[in-house]
Amino acid sequence: MTAAAPSSIAPLLEVRNLRIEFPTRRGTLVAVDDISFSIAPGEVLGVVGESGAGKSLTGAAIFGLLEPPGRIAGGEVRLAGLRIDKLPYDEMRKIRGREIGAIFQDPLTSLNPLYTVGQQLVETITTHLSMSSAKARTRAIELLASTGIPAPDRRIDHYPHQFSGGMRQRVVIALALAAEPKLLIADEPTTALDVSIQAQIISLLKKLCREHGTAVMLVTHDMGVIAETADRVAVMYAGRIAEIGPVSDVIHRPQHPYTVGLMGSIPTFGHEKERLTQIDGSMPRLTAIPSGCAFHPRCVHAFDRCSRERPGLLPAGTSMAACWLHDVTGGRAAA
């Protein structure tokens, strides 16, 4: 239902022409180069790509936690119409946690080992919502219960090290949703977990976000997780969006040659394959991003235009793909 890009509803998050740079002694590295996308209220947008594609940086930039020397060099980020990429530190602190929640890969580093989970939850709740600490504690217990932690009234006084990996990630989810944010940025939330626990965490995330109407930007390298969770998916390559579209279309009818290769390289149970599709070569380093389309040196369909001109996102089926193969106008009159 949210599969098609909802143009009628005002987007909750709007990222326009975002560019993230890292100034170094040997010149400026462009880690994220001119990407635009939006997330509707309650929608789950998956962001996939291989390591170094810029997916986590995009998340960090939206959350206002880009580590220096990385900086937003261009474009804008709007949350419910309000521009948040240039906000002063204190203003952004009010939004972080309140309007945007975040879940990171390693649940142990997201929690303070010196405080009980209850103290951390109560702090988050009282900071963002006007609530007495007694009420906040009741709410914290409710939150822990809603994430499926057994005996929450006892567990609330335990320290993070007393929880297992899966339970810890549940605490982090409770913490991220404590102030009922409108947007949740989940950066590889299940990567550090075992498959059986991963399944539990994903269904929990889906359930809670549906109940609260929270929109999610789900950053992961795992297509399987995206397939199960997301409404739409953006495929990133070398700091750019290669393709964006409804999740089943991108998976079953990929339009960009990179997405085609990526999907073929994933082993599945469905069909027997002697060989996996192989994309030869490797992702370019940030110091040497090819001209034109960043994928052209590895692309089997590349022609001369690909190395000269960078393609924008063009309509391709129900998706948008940054590939000249989908330029129907070609050299002829533009529609």
Next chain:
Amino acid sequence: MSAVLQGNPSSQWETAAHDVIVRAESIAKYFDVSPPWLNRVLERQSRAILHAVDGVSFEIKRGETLSLVGESGCGKSTVARLLVGLYVPTKGRVNFFGHDLREMSSQRGRHLRQKLQMIFQDPYASLNPRWRVADIIAEPLKAHGLMKDKAQIIARVDELLQQVRLAPADKEKYPHQFSGGQRQRLSIARALATKPEFLVCDEPTSALDVSVQAQVLNLMKELQREMGLTYLFISHNLAVVHHISDRVGVMYMGKIVELASRTTLFKTPRHPYTVMLLDAIPDLEMSGRARRPVAGEVPNPLNPPTGCTFHPRCPHANERCRAEVPVLKLYRHAGGETQAACHGVEEGRI
């Protein structure tokens, strides 16, 4: 249909029986993780023994790939290390080409050691950053005294680099000049240097991105065909295991709970844990489906449940499961032959 399925594997087993190159005979590895002596005396703490691997038996035939899957802490990497002799089993023995693996440390075992190599998970940690590629790949040749002549060694290094689809010119470089996938190729080249017959691969692709993983998996399959290699493949990724294996063993808390040919295991899983694992994987095919919720977590291995260690998470558990440890037994069914350690399967309940 089922008769054909049953007839085929069993006849293969008999004809190939002499071709078993590795046999694990109820191997076990226990680790002493007790608190220090003083704490035990003063705080009356007891000894703690971790049963990382507890009575695992299997055979690997020449040219096949046996995979062991399981979640973290199930003991699969410990099995890998036992099989290459990095750990000495607490109980049981590993039989390699008809010799006990313990003989390998002797002078006589030298030729055996050459036939056995390992590929590790992290290609960043397993290559010496201060050595050139040529030295890294030539190390096993020198260590085993296989080649003395410099020109001969260089020729062999060039050949190995080409075998893993790298260029001979790469031998002058250092590991940091390569990407993750290329580094894993270097590890493979080093492992192939002594012309081994058996490779133990401990999560060789789990540190790699999917497209790079595809390159390495394709390479491993090609090398297996070209050189008739035998693999023990350790992974937590069931899709990868499905792609690469001939037979698959599923491990849970130090034991193999199910062992069958790949098709049989994935088409007709018998053990409830295997069923649960297969159900838990996010799959591209079933976009948007609701997962069956999986209950519980892996219990503390220091204090394992009684009877079948899976019983607290098993929907079919009964009194017998809580009391009696199930043993791995062979079952023939419509889907083929499966070895499973489950009372429910034995009683025909599952």
